[in-house]
Amino acid sequence: MSAIKLAFNSWPMSRNLFNYARSNVNKVKYQSTKSGGLVLIDVNDKTGYALVTLNSPPVNSLNLELLTAFSNALDEVKNNKSKGMILTSSSPTVFTAGLDINEMYKPDYARARKFWSSLQDCWLKLYGSSFPTAAAINGHSPAGGCLFAMCCEYRVMLPKYTIGLNETKLGIVAPAWFMASMKNTIPIRKAEMALTLGTLFSTEEALKLGLVDEIAKDKAEAIAKCEAFLKRYEKIPQMARGATKQLYRQQDIKELESSRGADVELFITTIKNDKIQTSLGRYIAFLKWKKRLKPLIQFVSYVTRLVKPQKKKKTTTT
Amino acid sequence: MSAIKLAFNSWPMSRNLFNYARSNVNKVKYQSTKSGGLVLIDVNDKTGYALVTLNSPPVNSLNLELLTAFSNALDEVKNNKSKGMILTSSSPTVFTAGLDINEMYKPDYARARKFWSSLQDCWLKLYGSSFPTAAAINGHSPAGGCLFAMCCEYRVMLPKYTIGLNETKLGIVAPAWFMASMKNTIPIRKAEMALTLGTLFSTEEALKLGLVDEIAKDKAEAIAKCEAFLKRYEKIPQMARGATKQLYRQQDIKELESSRGADVELFITTIKNDKIQTSLGRYIAFLKWKKRLKPLIQFVSYVTRLVKPQKKKKTTTT
Amino acid sequence: MSAIKLAFNSWPMSRNLFNYARSNVNKVKYQSTKSGGLVLIDVNDKTGYALVTLNSPPVNSLNLELLTAFSNALDEVKNNKSKGMILTSSSPTVFTAGLDINEMYKPDYARARKFWSSLQDCWLKLYGSSFPTAAAINGHSPAGGCLFAMCCEYRVMLPKYTIGLNETKLGIVAPAWFMASMKNTIPIRKAEMALTLGTLFSTEEALKLGLVDEIAKDKAEAIAKCEAFLKRYEKIPQMARGATKQLYRQQDIKELESSRGADVELFITTIKNDKIQTSLGRYIAFLKWKKRLKPLIQFVSYVTRLVKPQKKKKTTTT
Numbered sequence: 001m002s003a004i005k006l007a008f009n010s011w012p013m014s015r016n017l018f019n020y021a022r023s024n025v026n027k028v029k030y031q032s033t034k035s036g037g038l039v040l041i042d043v044n045d046k047t048g049y050a051l052v053t054l055n056s057p058p059v060n061s062l063n064l065e066l067l068t069a070f071s072n073a074l075d076e077v078k079n080n081k082s083k084g085m086i087l088t089s090s091s092p093t094v095f096t097a098g099l100d101i102n103e104m105y106k107p108d109y110a111r112a113r114k115f116w117s118s119l120q121d122c123w124l125k126l127y128g129s130s131f132p133t134a135a136a137i138n139g140h141s142p143a144g145g146c147l148f149a150m151c152c153e154y155r156v157m158l159p160k161y162t163i164g165l166n167e168t169k170l171g172i173v174a175p176a177w178f179m180a181s182m183k184n185t186i187p188i189r190k191a192e193m194a195l196t197l198g199t200l201f202s203t204e205e206a207l208k209l210g211l212v213d214e215i216a217k218d219k220a221e222a223i224a225k226c227e228a229f230l231k232r233y234e235k236i237p238q239m240a241r242g243a244t245k246q247l248y249r250q251q252d253i254k255e256l257e258s259s260r261g262a263d264v265e266l267f268i269t270t271i272k273n274d275k276i277q278t279s280l281g282r283y284i285a286f287l288k289w290k291k292r293l294k295p296l297i298q299f300v301s302y303v304t305r306l307v308k309p310q311k312k313k314k315t316t317t318t
Numbered sequence: 319m320s321a322i323k324l325a326f327n328s329w330p331m332s333r334n335l336f337n338y339a340r341s342n343v344n345k346v347k348y349q350s351t352k353s354g355g356l357v358l359i360d361v362n363d364k365t366g367y368a369l370v371t372l373n374s375p376p377v378n379s380l381n382l383e384l385l386t387a388f389s390n391a392l393d394e395v396k397n398n399k400s401k402g403m404i405l406t407s408s409s410p411t412v413f414t415a416g417l418d419i420n421e422m423y424k425p426d427y428a429r430a431r432k433f434w435s436s437l438q439d440c441w442l443k444l445y446g447s448s449f450p451t452a453a454a455i456n457g458h459s460p461a462g463g464c465l466f467a468m469c470c471e472y473r474v475m476l477p478k479y480t481i482g483l484n485e486t487k488l489g490i491v492a493p494a495w496f497m498a499s500m501k502n503t504i505p506i507r508k509a510e511m512a513l514t515l516g517t518l519f520s521t522e523e524a525l526k527l528g529l530v531d532e533i534a535k536d537k538a539e540a541i542a543k544c545e546a547f548l549k550r551y552e553k554i555p556q557m558a559r560g561a562t563k564q565l566y567r568q569q570d571i572k573e574l575e576s577s578r579g580a581d582v583e584l585f586i587t588t589i590k591n592d593k594i595q596t597s598l599g600r601y602i603a604f605l606k607w608k609k610r611l612k613p614l615i616q617f618v619s620y621v622t623r624l625v626k627p628q629k630k631k632k633t634t635t636t
Numbered sequence: 637m638s639a640i641k642l643a644f645n646s647w648p649m650s651r652n653l654f655n656y657a658r659s660n661v662n663k664v665k666y667q668s669t670k671s672g673g674l675v676l677i678d679v680n681d682k683t684g685y686a687l688v689t690l691n692s693p694p695v696n697s698l699n700l701e702l703l704t705a706f707s708n709a710l711d712e713v714k715n716n717k718s719k720g721m722i723l724t725s726s727s728p729t730v731f732t733a734g735l736d737i738n739e740m741y742k743p744d745y746a747r748a749r750k751f752w753s754s755l756q757d758c759w760l761k762l763y764g765s766s767f768p769t770a771a772a773i774n775g776h777s778p779a780g781g782c783l784f785a786m787c788c789e790y791r792v793m794l795p796k797y798t799i800g801l802n803e804t805k806l807g808i809v810a811p812a813w814f815m816a817s818m819k820n821t822i823p824i825r826k827a828e829m830a831l832t833l834g835t836l837f838s839t840e841e842a843l844k845l846g847l848v849d850e851i852a853k854d855k856a857e858a859i860a861k862c863e864a865f866l867k868r869y870e871k872i873p874q875m876a877r878g879a880t881k882q883l884y885r886q887q888d889i890k891e892l893e894s895s896r897g898a899d900v901e902l903f904i905t906t907i908k909n910d911k912i913q914t915s916l917g918r919y920i921a922f923l924k925w926k927k928r929l930k931p932l933i934q935f936v937s938y939v940t941r942l943v944k945p946q947k948k949k950k951t952t953t954t
Contacts, residue, residue: 132832153828153829153832167558167562168554168555168558168559168562169553169554169555170555170558171555171557171558172558173558173561173562173565174562175565176565176568179565179566183824184824184825184828185825186825187505187823188501188502189502189503189504189528191566192471192502192563192566192567193471195562195566196450196471196551196554196559196562196563196566197550197551197554198554210823210825232833233832233833235805236804236805236832236833236834237804237805237806237807237911237915239807239911240803240804240806240807240808240809241804241832243809244803244804244809244810244831244832245828245831245832247809247811247812247815248815248827248828248831248832249828250812275555275557279555485876485880486872486873486876486877486880487871487872487873488873488876489873489875489876490876491876491879491880491883492880493883494883494886497883497884505823506819506820507820507821507822507846509884510789510820510881510884510885511789513880513881513884514768514789514869514872514877514880514881514884515868515869515872516872593873593875597873
């Protein structure tokens with residue numbers, strides 16, 4: 001199989017991307033296209049692994065378009081019979097910022113239903129994939145980002161970022177299937193506290209907790225470590241491996257599959273709540289304010305570093 | 319909110335208690351009333367946390383009256399919209415000694431049914447509470463004491479006491495919902511062994527196992543540590559936090575709710591068993607004998623300490 | 637109770653065995669009969685523990701006859717009211733090699749159905765036994781061997797052997813009830829990886845993982861450590877202990893009991909699959925080739941040891 005590059009989004013794929021891809025056959029290995037679709041797929045022809053890159057700048061906010069593109073990408077990886085998948089991001093600092101709050105704040109409800117349904121699609125396809133999956137978490141990974149990372153079978157994360165299901169902090173409740181993925185990853189008591197506190201763990205805390213498996217110094221090393229994980233399945237018959245994983249996760253999958261409609265309506269009811277709308281509104285205002293103040297914060301931070309010799313890291317444990 | 323003190327029991331509340339409470343407004347903080355109801359509630363007006371004190375001397379044996387009072391107290395904490403609850407005991411050495419064996423030994427079966435049903439009430443309300451909960455375990459905490467402690471979201475325990483579901487040692491079986499609380503707290507394999515062995519863990523063993531979260535040198539420090547835990551939820555929207563906890567524990571709650579009647583009858587069938595009656599009878603005799611010999615044991619212990627310089631602690635591990 | 641020795645197999649029990657047993661009353665303690673049935677039972681009259689020895693040379697391949705004998709042995713241990721059971725093997729290097737592939741490769745389907753049903757019987761009786769169980773794993777313990785070991789409540793293993801559910805490596809899928817036993821033993825995430833990778837853990841890795849509880853230097857020490865574990869239940873009323881264990885494992889048991897027929901047919905469908913037949917055929921050929929080359933391998937190994945001073949152990953972690 002030759003190195004193919006496919007981009008999925010809700011619009012037609014750009015010609016440019018394909019040209020780029022063709023010109024780099026046999027040269028690039030997992031090098032993300034500079035422009036193009038919302039989700040990029042690079043299949044390494046030597047390993048047979050698909051590198052799937054979330055590519056919706058600046059922070060891969062999971063909106064309807066990105067989720068649809070990701071859902072399609074997961075189909076493609078399955079249909080191409082890739083031997084494994086590595087999920088990463090084209091952003092230098094964010095894996096994904098999680099669900100796009102704009103899909104929840106004063107939404108068009110028809111679109112909001114599609115949005116939630118496409119999130120279900122992604123979870124069902126990723127958590128229930130027969131092919132092995134690993135996440136190269138090359139930036140912050142809150143909420144939906146943590147969810148997708150936990151759906152994978154292995155997680156390698158870059159230092160000094162954060163990961164966690166922080167929904168309660170925004171006044172919302174992570175659904176039961178979010179919880180299921182976390183229960184499948186870390187000890188049950190730790191999961192309960194992480195969920196109620198909405199804890200965002202530092203990379204180092206996440207490693208200690210088992211929420212990530214390894215730390216890598218940069219994206220290339222993270223991808224290499226994911227490849228090393230996938231390589232462990234090289235001699236395992238694929239059909240048996242995939243069926244074993246699916247049987248292991250079967251109960252969680254079944255529970256969402258049997259309640260998709262109700263789960264969508266629960267989401268709609270939730271976002272119709274006044275208090276939640278107020279909370280989301282405030283958060284959006286905060287994000288805008290933060291963005292505007294960013295240059296000032298960076299300047300203060302710069303000056304502070306010049307003055308103070310070495311700031312001690314504050315660690316929080318759960 | 320002013321510091322209020324309420325006492326719940328099956329009898330009318332003593333006037334004395336209210337007087338005491340009023341005279342100490344703005345002075346006392348979590349100071350237990352010296353006399354009064356079976357369960358005391360002190361709400362700290364600064365933090366909004368309710369300190370709930372089991373107050374049935376000498377050892378907080380969970381009989382129908384105490385369970386009813388505790389169930390009512392849990393309603394009160396919920397209705398008062400307390401921001402959190404700390405559960406502790408007024409006894410200097412016992413958190414609670416667990417279910418009152420007298421409710422099971424040669425019982426009035428109508429009362430025994432009410433007794434078991436009120437225990438279910440307490441579990442459903444405490445394990446399924448929306449407000450955050452922490453236990454300041456200031457003494458021994460066997461059986462039902464361990465159950466209530468595990469229902470809380472955090473546990474701080476004083477040194478040199480014991481905690482565990484020791485039902486098998488008395489010839490009885492901890493119900494599935496007791497087991498659910500333990501499975502939600504410690505690793506599944508450890509829970510199985512703890513349950514079949516009826517292990518009573520020392521404070522230090524319990525910490526290692528994850529059955530308690532912290533050790534405190536005295537009751538005041540235990541309460542302070544519980545407050546520090548509750549404080550972590552200060553900035554988490556309460557509704558989302560509560561709903562997250564309830565969703566996380568939902569399956570366990572549902573299982574008891576859908577089988578309460580059958581569960582009561584199982585209890586009745588169990589205590590009707592001759593062998594169990596014999597076993598309980600023997601245990602009651604042992605407790606009486608132990609009580610009678612207490613002064614002698616204390617004297618021997620005193621003399622031994624005078625003679626031996628320092629006794630090495632015996633540790634048992636599971 | 638006098639020391640009794642019973643042997644179970646699908647053929648009549650040998651007179652010789654009984655004679656041997658009688659002549660050794662009050663002398664032998666857990667000494668396996670030199671010849672006889674497929675499964676040996678030695679009840680220690682002092683402790684009341686039954687030592688159950690899988691005795692189908694050379695490697696205790698779990699075929700229909702051995703499974704039937706083991707199922708009968710489990711009934712016997714139950715009916716004899718043994719206070720506990722220790723499961724071990726008469727082979728010097730293998731606990732059991734797991735399911736006999738010959739029962740799956742080009743099988744008589746009527747026999748294959750009986751084979752799978754008898755495996756279900758063994759699991760239901762062992763995993764769901766009221767009496768306490770411990771495994772003295774005195775050799776390799778792949779697949780079905782690991783399954784039976786995990787059904788026990790405690791595991792003591794000799795060094796330098798391997799244990800694990802390695803089904804995926806052979807292209808087959810461990811059923812949900814195999815998985816249930818593993819989930820009841822080790823952390824949920826570790827179980828998933830162990831199952832999809834089909835990992836065979838070294839004794840030392842298994843100890844670290846919690847898949848075994850202790851390491852013993854030889855079979856006698858392993859049995860002694862199992863006895864010490866069983867002895868911890870000495871003062872626990874047996875009925876309460878057994879009912880607690882069964883209630884704890886109830887959900888897993890119920891799930892197989894309610895789907896035994898479908899589970900048999902799933903097995904039949906699986907082994908009818910061409911790819912799996914090919915895979916099994918290749919594996920059988922490999923085993924034959926390995927057997928033929930064994931003397932050569934041993935010679936090479938002998939020479940290598942003479943030449944190299946000390947070979948460093950390679951460790952794999954999951």
